[in-house]
Amino acid sequence: xxxxxxxxxxxxxxxxxxxxxxxxxxxxxxxxxxxxxxxxxxxxxxxxxxxxxxxxxxxxxxxxxxxxxxxxxxxxxxxxxxxxxxxxxxxxxxxxxxxxxxxxxxxxxxxxxxxxxxxxxxxxxxxxxxxxxxxxxxxxxxxxxxxxxxxxxxxxxxxxxxxxxxxxxxxxxxxxxxxxxxxxxxxxxxxxxxxxxxxxxxxxxxxxxxxxxxxxxxxxxxxxxxxxxxxxxxxxxxxxxxxxxxxxxxxxxxxxxxxxxxxxxxxxxxxxxxxxxxxxxxxxxxxxxxxxxxxxxxxxxxxxxxxxxxxxxxxxxxxxxxxxxxxxxxxxxxxxxxxxxxxxxxxxxxxxxxxxxxxxxxxxxxxxxxxxxxxxxxxxxxxxxxxxxxxxxxxxxxxxxxxxxxxxxxxxxxxxxxxxxxxxxxxxxxxxxxxxxxxxxxxxxxxxxxxxxxxxxxxxxxxxxxxxxxxxxxxxxxxxxxxxxxxxxxxxxxxxxxxxxxxxxxxxxxxxxxxxxxxxxxxxxxxxxxxxxxxxxxxxxxxxxxxxxxxxxxxxxxxxxxxxxxxxxxxxxxxxxxxxxxxxxxxxxxxxxxxxxxxxxxxxxxxxxxxxxxxxxxxxxxxxxxxxxxxxxxxxxxxxxxxxxxxxxxxxxxxxxxxxxxxxxxxxxxxxxxxxxxxxxxxxxxxxxxxxxxxxxxxxxxxxxxxxxxxxxxxxxxxxxxxxxxxxxxxxxxxxxxxxxxxxxxxxxxxxxxxxxxxxxxxxxxxxxxxxxxxxxxxxxxxxxxxxxxxxxxxxxxxxxxxxxxxxxxxxxxxxxxxxxxxxxxxxxxxxxxxxxxxxxxxxxxxxxxxxxxxxxxxxxxxxxxxxxxxxxxxxxxxxxxxxxxxxxxxxxxxxxxxxx
Numbered sequence: 001x002x003x004x005x006x007x008x009x010x011x012x013x014x015x016x017x018x019x020x021x022x023x024x025x026x027x028x029x030x031x032x033x034x035x036x037x038x039x040x041x042x043x044x045x046x047x048x049x050x051x052x053x054x055x056x057x058x059x060x061x062x063x064x065x066x067x068x069x070x071x072x073x074x075x076x077x078x079x080x081x082x083x084x085x086x087x088x089x090x091x092x093x094x095x096x097x098x099x100x101x102x103x104x105x106x107x108x109x110x111x112x113x114x115x116x117x118x119x120x121x122x123x124x125x126x127x128x129x130x131x132x133x134x135x136x137x138x139x140x141x142x143x144x145x146x147x148x149x150x151x152x153x154x155x156x157x158x159x160x161x162x163x164x165x166x167x168x169x170x171x172x173x174x175x176x177x178x179x180x181x182x183x184x185x186x187x188x189x190x191x192x193x194x195x196x197x198x199x200x201x202x203x204x205x206x207x208x209x210x211x212x213x214x215x216x217x218x219x220x221x222x223x224x225x226x227x228x229x230x231x232x233x234x235x236x237x238x239x240x241x242x243x244x245x246x247x248x249x250x251x252x253x254x255x256x257x258x259x260x261x262x263x264x265x266x267x268x269x270x271x272x273x274x275x276x277x278x279x280x281x282x283x284x285x286x287x288x289x290x291x292x293x294x295x296x297x298x299x300x301x302x303x304x305x306x307x308x309x310x311x312x313x314x315x316x317x318x319x320x321x322x323x324x325x326x327x328x329x330x331x332x333x334x335x336x337x338x339x340x341x342x343x344x345x346x347x348x349x350x351x352x353x354x355x356x357x358x359x360x361x362x363x364x365x366x367x368x369x370x371x372x373x374x375x376x377x378x379x380x381x382x383x384x385x386x387x388x389x390x391x392x393x394x395x396x397x398x399x400x401x402x403x404x405x406x407x408x409x410x411x412x413x414x415x416x417x418x419x420x421x422x423x424x425x426x427x428x429x430x431x432x433x434x435x436x437x438x439x440x441x442x443x444x445x446x447x448x449x450x451x452x453x454x455x456x457x458x459x460x461x462x463x464x465x466x467x468x469x470x471x472x473x474x475x476x477x478x479x480x481x482x483x484x485x486x487x488x489x490x491x492x493x494x495x496x497x498x499x500x501x502x503x504x505x506x507x508x509x510x511x512x513x514x515x516x517x518x519x520x521x522x523x524x525x526x527x528x529x530x531x532x533x534x535x536x537x538x539x540x541x542x543x544x545x546x547x548x549x550x551x552x553x554x555x556x557x558x559x560x561x562x563x564x565x566x567x568x569x570x571x572x573x574x575x576x577x578x579x580x581x582x583x584x585x586x587x588x589x590x591x592x593x594x595x596x597x598x599x600x601x602x603x604x605x606x607x608x609x610x611x612x613x614x615x616x617x618x619x620x621x622x623x624x625x626x627x628x629x630x631x632x633x634x635x636x637x638x639x640x641x642x643x644x645x646x647x648x649x650x651x652x653x654x655x656x657x658x659x660x661x662x663x664x665x666x667x668x669x670x671x672x673x674x675x676x677x678x679x680x681x682x683x684x685x686x687x688x689x690x691x692x693x694x695x696x697x698x699x700x701x702x703x704x705x706x707x708x709x710x711x712x713x714x715x716x717x718x719x720x721x722x723x724x725x726x727x728x729x730x731x732x733x734x735x736x737x738x739x740x741x742x743x744x745x746x747x748x749x750x751x752x753x754x755x756x757x758x759x760x761x762x763x764x765x766x767x768x769x770x771x772x773x774x775x776x777x778x779x780x781x782x783x784x785x786x787x788x789x790x791x792x793x794x795x796x797x798x799x800x801x802x803x804x805x806x807x808x809x810x811x812x813x814x815x816x817x818x819x820x821x822x823x824x825x826x827x828x829x830x831x832x833x834x835x836x837x838x839x840x841x842x843x844x845x846x847x848x849x850x851x852x853x854x855x856x857x858x859x860x861x862x863x864x865x866x867x868x869x870x871x872x873x874x875x876x877x878x879x880x881x882x883x884x885x886x887x888x889x890x891x892x893x894x895x896x897x898x899x900x901x
């Protein structure tokens with residue numbers, strides 16, 4: 001528990017993670033840390049936080065921070081330089097390359113972690129003054145298909161609903177969204193609606209995720225068939241008199257073509273079942289539920305967006321809401337669940353290569369309007385390269401200079417090995433970051449610029465429901481770290497554009513951003529926050545969360561389109577006739593399976609932040625691949641063992657989890673591990689660089705793959721007060737632990753070689769247990785009464801208890817019995833350890849929960865009462881329910897027990 005100085009006040013800010021945009025109270029402790037709690041007044045979360053948000057206080061340390069500008073010198077090493085030298089160098093090299101090769105030879109790659117003000121300056125500099133639209137963002141990997149779908153249907157990237165709709169809907173349809181893990185704060189609102197109002201929940205996903213369990217219907221459709229399902233639904237709505245003919249006539253166009261296409265794709269319940277792999281009964285049940293429930297919200301996320309047909313999937317969903325007029329009404333709308341904290345803010349300022357600024361595009365009127373507002377000397381006049389295409393252009397040598405800000409594309413982009421190789425070809429590779437090392441930095445950056453991190457920077461972010469919130473600094477910037485907007489402004493000044501980039505604060509930038517949104521905007525554009533363009537500095541500092549649009553003289557608007565008013569030239573929505581759904585890749589004898597990738601509950605992106613938190617690393621500590629039991633038997637892999645997953649683009653070695661929740665013929669692997677924290681586990685290197693033709697978003701959910709067993713004879717772990725470099729022949733995962741550094745590993749080398757390795761780094765006070773014949777070696781060196789370094793290695797499941805030893809390592813001192821029992825790998829007091837963590841919010845382990853169930857707990861609520869588990873974000877409740885189901889006595893056993901009493 002962080003001790004807080006009572007004289008230090010809580011600062012209201014916004015969470016650093018997903019697009020829910022939860023409000024946070026951060027109370028500095030005066031020593032560089034802070035106590036974190038939910039802001040009960042913030043309308044996004046009303047005080048609730050997920051496990052990641054709750055653990056933000058554990059991620060504020062300066063370990064691995066980039067604190068000073070650095071340039072790669074002639075010897076090939078990175079050396080510290082003054083800010084003026086670094087900025088001069090970046091500006092000079094950009095200027096030289098632009099003069100020689102034109103503005104198309106340079107690019108920015110941004111991040112949904114940036115603040116809106118940072119995004120605005122980057123976009124203005126590149127598109128308005130350099131003259132290139134090669135500005136894209138990792139949000140391309142997240143929500144680009146939603147953006148494209150919105151623009152095709154509505155004429156603008158408009159989210160029509162709001163979070164209150166989740167409280168008021170009678171039917172909640174989750175498509176390609178594991179909201180229980182990825183958006184748990186919103187998911188708990190849905191569950192509360194179900195419990196209080198009786199709302200029903202339908203989950204549509206190839207995987208039986210933890211979002212399944214509180215549902216009324218689960219549709220485990222085949223991958224890539226969402227368009228077929230919703231085309232079938234549109235036909236059903238038309239054939240059963242559920243269409244809102246007045247809405248269609250007054251506010252839309254293109255319905256006849258869309259319904260004709262839908263009939264050609266899936267013209268009946270039976271055809272829909274055949275196309276999706278679902279039963280006719282389940283399809284018919286879903287169609288009846290949707291048709292009979294006016295208050296329906298369809299929520300979709302990465303399972304829809306991360307697809308080579310993602311835009312068509314989005315429009316197939318939107319077609320059903322437009323056809324019934326269920327849009328922009330309380331409890332009735334389509335709703336895109338955003339992945340990143342400021343993906344929406346980035347979209348507002350034009351952070352994608354196919355946007356200009358303020359929700360304007362590359363049309364002649366918009367180009368002229370933005371040019372005049374910015375007084376831009378050489379504004380970009382056409383779209384730039386989207387993320388995947390941008391890095392392919394780097395590989396071809398067409399882009400010579402790249403500036404990456406706050407993201408890790410060498411891990412997160414598809415064909416990540418190809419991305420890493422492409423980065424090495426750049427003449428100028430600049431990175432603005434707050435970490436000194438990650439896979440992208442290590443790919444050969446020429447210039448590193450230290451940027452402020454969450455807790456240090458100040459500005460705004462926009463969440464999934466269009467709500468702008470302040471992100472406020474509550475810690476001083478360490479070293480020489482600067483705001484991203486300041487860094488770019490200084491480079492702009494050196495390029496000769498100083499007058500247009502004379503910002504002195506985030507408030508300055510926000511005011512210009514707001515003014516642009518209102519410029520020549522008389523309601524023709526959705527994004528308008530003109531009422532905020534004259535905020536004083538103090539008003540900006542105190543600004544409460546506000547939902548856009550905030551037009552001059554009007555109140556903020558929660559919903560759009562209930563009475564039409566779309567943003568096409570004729571003010572009508574477009575029904576879209578989607579293409580016949582088909583995956584862009586084929587399986588084969590060599591690649592018989594399909595790989596699906598995604599997130600896990602307690603980690604975020606590439607773990608540069610969450611990987612610092614000991615409690616977040618305790619739920620799922622190792623990179624894994626999930627496989628159905630039938631496929632496991634067919635391909636010879638076993639639960640808990642290792643397997644090598646291979647695609648045409650790369651290979652990874654991962655721990656195996658065998659689970660019936662995985663669909664036959666499919667594999668699932670999480671995206672979070674990288675070269676910086678694991679061996680051979682960068683799952684992005686497996687993913688095919690196939691993209692949606694409209695959005696440019698890559699297909700991360702269906703890459704053809706193979707799986708074979710990979711044997712490691714020995715397993716083990718190491719703990720140390722200082723970072724270690726384990727032998728190169730081992731498979732290693734770094735795990736955050738209290739008091740130092742943790743490592744889980746597997747290996748086939750002689751155990752005796754591990755003894756030699758440990759002795760080369762350990763202190764003199766070394767205790768050992770060795771049975772080389774049995775393949776066991778355990779040793780610990782001490783610094784006084786506490787463990788300094790320890791190593792445990794043995795056959796598969798005989799390496800000692802990681803959880804027991806980890807707890808002993810965290811202790812400041814060991815007593816005599818603890819030290820004596822340490823090398824046994826067992827608890828000195830004979831008590832069972834808590835086991836792997838299930839509830840990260842309160843640190844409750846699986847064994848502790850199982851003991852509570854054995855003692856009579858029969859529901860998640862019972863466990864919450866006894867242990868507090870599940871009473872914060874609720875994302876562990878599905879796992880607790882599974883444990884209850886596994887341990888609960890059968891009906892026959894219950895009758896026997898009742899008879900005895």
